[in-house]
Amino acid sequence: MIGALQGLGLLAAAAGAGFFLAGTVGLIRFPDTTSRLHALTKADNLGLGLVVLGLLPFAGSLGAALKLLLVWGLVLLAGGTVAQMIAARVRGTEPGA
Amino acid sequence: MGGLVDWLLAALVLGAAAWTLAAPTGFAAVVGFVGFGLLVTLAWVRLGAVDVALTEAAIGAGATGVILLMAVVRLRGGAEEVSAATPGRAVMVAAGLLAGGVGLALALAVLALPDPAPGxxxxxxxxxxxxxxxxxxxxxxxxxxxxxxxxxxxxxxxxxxxxxxxxxxxxxxxxxxxxxxxxxxxxxxxxxxxxxxxxxxxxxxxxxxxxxxxxxxxxxxxxxxxxxxxxxxxxxxxxxxxxxxxxxxxxxxxxxxxxxxxxxxxxxxxxxxxxxxxxxxxxxxxxxxxxxxxxxxxxxxxxxxxxxxxx
Incomplete structure (x- = not known):
């Protein structure tokens, strides 16, 4: 038996998986580095966000739910930083270099 | 369902390993190695060994990946030294056969264990x-x-x-x-x-x-x-x-x-x-x-x- 919240969670996780699929297709198909980064960050940010949202009803405890949100926040921070650094490198506008 | 996920995971691990071995540059090989380590981490989670999974992710994929990346950067500009230190085809084939043999023997040993395994x-x-x-x-x-x-x-x-x-x-x-x-x-x-x-x-x-x-x-x-x-x-x-x-x-x-x-x-x-x-x-x-x-x-x-x- 699955409750309404869990059902919504599964839908959100499935939507997140869709974003991962689209991001991966973009990563493979797009012609240049910045477009590929653009596709990849959608998978990282929105895709993982939806997957985390979908897992929240299954977390079991408040601590576990907060840890899931922390994981998403850390991936946002790291992914955003790396994407900016790669883009700056490609465009030759690296700070401090 | 669980069995399908495990088979897919096993295929992905082997695919990542093969891709890493065939990678054209050192940098690509390190990226493949880190991806391989993260897939092995998932395999350990599926086996219920979360401690091992954490170690694999932290040391196997993370720390080793960074150390290898630093090595790749240091080796740039040393093409002669790298090619002088690269083993010949015969040594590579022998190493591959040895590693494959050990892997096969281990796989057979694991499959031959009684269920439940003694411990x-x-x-x-x-x-x-x-x-x-x-x-x-x-x-x-x-x-x-x-x-x-x-x-x-x-x-x-x-x-x-x-x-x-x-x-x-x-x-x-x-x-x-x-x-x-x-x-x-x-x-x-x-x-x-x-x-x-x-x-x-x-x-x-x-x-x-x-x-x-x-x-x-x-x-x-x-x-x-x-x-x-x-x-x-x-x-x-x-x-x-x-x-x-x-x-x-x-x-x-x-x-x-x-x-x-x-x-x-x-x-x-x-x-x-x-x-x-x-x-x-x-x-x-x-x-x-x-x-x-x-x-x-x-x-x-x-x-x-x-x-x-x-x-």
């Missing part, structure tokens, strides 16, 4: 309460095979010594690794300032919960080392000279505490590395804390490499 799990679980550790993996690592864990900690010190020995004589005692410019603005500066406090807390947390839940000194120490590397590449800290007493003390603090605890077992308990009853938990926690520091120092120094500049 000492029940006996180990029965007595772990005496050490006061809730995590059975930590209890086995510290209680039953303390000698192995002690030697693992010593191996890290020797690995750092081996890297330091690569330095020419005139650089001995100097500062390892390249110098990174201090980032005052930009994404890296932001990441280093935001992530450092969070990462330090998470690293210490992972090391601390190892007594009760999956985690421990190696996993937590790796996260702490990663935070130092982040501060280093952002130019916030410079590597210390390898002649520094503080660095050398941090490197050997863990093995030293472990050895002292082992000898204390001879004085107070039944023998070398026997934890005296009643004192087991606090002694283990002290050893684990010192080990976390030493693992972090050793991994950070392995990433930094041999000394390159005068102190």
């Amino acid at each position: 000492l799990a029940a006996a180990a679980m029965a007595r772990r309460g005496e050490l006061g550790l809730g995590n059975p993996v930590a209890a086995v690592l510290m209680g039953y095979r303390g000698l192995d864990t002690l030697l693992e900690s010593v191996v890290l010190v020797f690995a750092v010594l081996a890297v330091w020995s690569m330095a020419p004589d005139r650089r001995w005692g100097g500062i390892p690794g390249p110098r990174f410019p201090r980032q005052e603005a930009g994404p890296l500066a932001l990441l280093a300032r935001l992530l450092l406090p969070i990462g330090l807390v998470i690293g210490i947390h992972v090391a601390w919960v190892g007594a009760e839940a999956p985690g421990g000194k190696f996993q937590g120490g790796t996260i702490l080392a990663a935070m130092w590397v982040l501060a280093w590449v952002a130019g916030l800290v410079q590597p210390p000279a390898i002649a520094s007493q503080a660095v050398r003390l941090a490197l050997v603090a863990g093995p030293l505490a472990f050895l002292l605890a082992g000898f204390a077992g001879m004085a107070l308990g039944e023998g070398f590395l026997a934890w005296p009853p009643g004192l087991a938990k606090p002694m283990i926690l002290l050893v684990e804390a010192a080990m976390t520091l030493s693992v972090a120092a050793a991994l950070a120094l392995l990433v930094a490499g041999p000394p390159e500049r005068a102190a």
